[in-house]
Amino acid sequence: MEVLFFIKSSSVDITNYTIKDIPGSSGRLDVISRCILAALLNLKGFNNNIQIWVFLEKYGTFIFNPESFDEEVFPKNEILLTEYFVDLILNRAGQLRYSKNPLKRIKYINQDIFNTLKAYKKQKYSIYVLDESGQDFFKYIKEISSQEHIIFVIGSQTGEILKSIELIELNLPNLSLGTQSYLASSVIRLIRLNLKLLI
Ligand SMILES: C[S@@+](CC[C@H](N)C(=O)[O-])C[C@H]1O[C@@H](n2cnc3c(N)ncnc32)[C@H](O)[C@@H]1O
Numbered sequence: 001m002e003v004l005f006f007i008k009s010s011s012v013d014i015t016n017y018t019i020k021d022i023p024g025s026s027g028r029l030d031v032i033s034r035c036i037l038a039a040l041l042n043l044k045g046f047n048n049n050i051q052i053w054v055f056l057e058k059y060g061t062f063i064f065n066p067e068s069f070d071e072e073v074f075p076k077n078e079i080l081l082t083e084y085f086v087d088l089i090l091n092r093a094g095q096l097r098y099s100k101n102p103l104k105r106i107k108y109i110n111q112d113i114f115n116t117l118k119a120y121k122k123q124k125y126s127i128y129v130l131d132e133s134g135q136d137f138f139k140y141i142k143e144i145s146s147q148e149h150i151i152f153v154i155g156s157q158t159g160e161i162l163k164s165i166e167l168i169e170l171n172l173p174n175l176s177l178g179t180q181s182y183l184a185s186s187v188i189r190l191i192r193l194n195l196k197l198l199i
Pocket of ligand 1: 130131132133153154155156157158159160162175176177178179180181182183184187
């Protein structure tokens with residue numbers, strides 16, 4: 001089973017980024033970094049069945065696929081990951097500040113989340129939107145377990161994408177893990193936990 005997590009942020013802005021105050025100086029890039037770690041890492045290292053695609057409205061789309069990284073040197077804490085990610089976003093087309101930046105082989109595409117979802121819908125990927133007010137995830141777990149290729153769309157800290165016309169028009173199933181509002185990174189861990197039986 002291949003699982004892709006899609007997360008979009010329109011708030012990330014690293015114009016005045018400083019490592020001393022990541023949440024306050026990056027438009028909450030820290031939320032995204034926690035989601036990347038929650039998706040890719042498990043106790044033994046990478047989970048090669050899982051990718052996370054980060055759609056940054058101001059900077060483009062970054063595909064975190066374990067195949068692009070060396071597990072030994074991949075940053076395992078959010079501060080280091082954020083520092084390298086900022087370097088990559090700012091200097092991707094030029095000279096990286098960290099010559100050995102472990103993210104340098106990351107795949108970058110200049111395509112927004114809605115067109116990407118449309119493309120994967122055509123390729124018969126099973127796509128689910130994670131939303132507190134959605135239908136019960138656990139009623140769908142049997143259906144999900146029989147799928148080969150799955151995409152889960154998750155909102156960032158504001159969850160604004162869930163209310164966007166473009167997403168609603170795609171008419172995708174919305175699934176809820178319960179009425180509690182979880183952090184996006186916790187949602188990723190909960191999905192992995194519930195699918196562990198399947199991966
Ligand atoms: C911090 S929450 C965003 C909270 C925001 N107030 C909202 O209304 O979406 C981040 C994302 O995690 C997912 N999420 C949070 N709790 C969830 C739940 N109980 N079931 C399914 N998805 C959830 C949603 O995709 C949400 O956009």
